[in-house]
Amino acid sequence: MEFLGSHLLSVDQLSREDVELVITVAQRLEPVARRRKITRALEGAVLASLFLEASTRTRLSFGSAFSRLGGAVRETVGLTFSSMAKGESIADTARVISGYADIMTIRHPEAGSVAQFAHASLVPVINAGDGAAEHPTQALLDIYTIEEEFAARNKRLDGSHILFVGDLKYGRTVHSLIKLLSLYDKMTFTLLAPELLSMPDPIVELVQARGHHVIQRNALPVTPEQVDVVYTTRIQRERLQGEQIEGYSRDFHVNTAFVNEVGDASTIIMHPLPRDSTPASNDLSTDLDADPRLAIFRQTDRGIPIRMALFALILGVSDNIEATYRDPSWRVSP
Structure with a gap:
């Protein structure tokens, strides 16, 4: 898979070499995930987080991963709090929100729905769970x-x-x-x-x-x-x-x-x-x-470096990210 600028919708896109690449980048990002280092590699970038089905770990993990890379997170939670409750189509929603952000993470209760978002989006989309299909x-x-x-x-x-x-x-x-x-x-x-x-x-x-x-x-x-x-x-x-x-x-x-x-x-x-x-x-x-x-x-802790790795690969900042590291100024928990 060519990660740069691509959607991640299904594991069917991935080879074993792709999996090993993501893990390698995640291992390099562990100091940031564990709050030993800070990076602002994605400073100025915006993540649009659409969780139209209940979530705690995945939603917060994606948001935390993007924030630790220096980006900003804008999110909407629940179908009833989105314009889709007013009858707006997936295509219209995707086109509008992708105009606000650099990348989107989407969870939706219907299988195949995230692929519909990706088809209409101007920016990369990551599948955060679509019905009973994939994660x-x-x-x-x-x-x-x-x-x-x-x-x-x-x-x-x-x-x-x-x-x-x-x-x-x-x-x-x-x-x-x-x-x-x-x-x-x-x-x-x-x-x-x-x-x-x-x-x-x-x-x-x-x-x-x-x-x-x-x-x-x-x-x-x-x-x-x-x-x-x-x-x-x-x-x-x-x-x-x-x-x-x-x-x-x-x-x-x-x-x-x-x-x-x-x-x-x-x-x-x-x-x-x-x-x-x-x-x-x-x-x-x-x-x-x-x-x-x-x-x-x-297992849940490792969601942060993995999702950081995906953001870094898709948005093209993974190659020299260690050069951006600096020490945190706050007291880091053990």
Whole structure:
């Protein structure tokens, strides 16, 4: 992919080399993300942030990443607070707002909608989640997290075993992530989900066509082999289309006993968040909060350097950004 001036709408645009480039730039930007250095590489640039569906982490992460590069953020939140509530088309909205900004990040509840924005936009558009379709920047920060966690454990991503648990039908994060992971070599994917919430067939077929082993399960046991990553998602209740989820049993409750059954001391536990912490949710259990294998907060932290890297690459400031670094003048938290 040629990043400069381009939209990022789908992980289908990315090669393994593209992923590695984004991660390399993100690693270089870690001092800024961790508030050890300041840059004003994007001073004067404006990000238009349109989150027309609920978001906390992604919206604030994009805004923080752009601000740490020295840019300004202008945002609108919720369909009811946008002119689209008055009947304005996606095309008109995109054309107008792209006249105000240098780049846009967009989340929309309908699959394919962000591509419509991009078609009418005068500036690059980054997909921050479109319905049940994709979430490419989440997938990139997830890959970055796995690479960093594996490096600390002297493990490699190639040839690893990833267990996806939960709502694999509407969970857009897993759609993007499994496609990116399939760019690596000799992967094994176990997909644990109720039959009605299983991974869409076209995605499974794509992964298999790339030569990877896919195991589909509706209940435990998962597999006799230990897994390297447990990636769990909540039920996307806001996207259900009449499915009955009574079959979402304790087999899908990812707690300490679950992880010990399918993994070992080196297994990484991930979740795109938010998790549903109510007792009946059968999501990621809070009994893992003190477990060093739990990477969910390290995962969210890595969203900042990854999104900074994308802004830097798309707006053309990545090559010599270290030359712009200076020390912060405020007291930096530990």
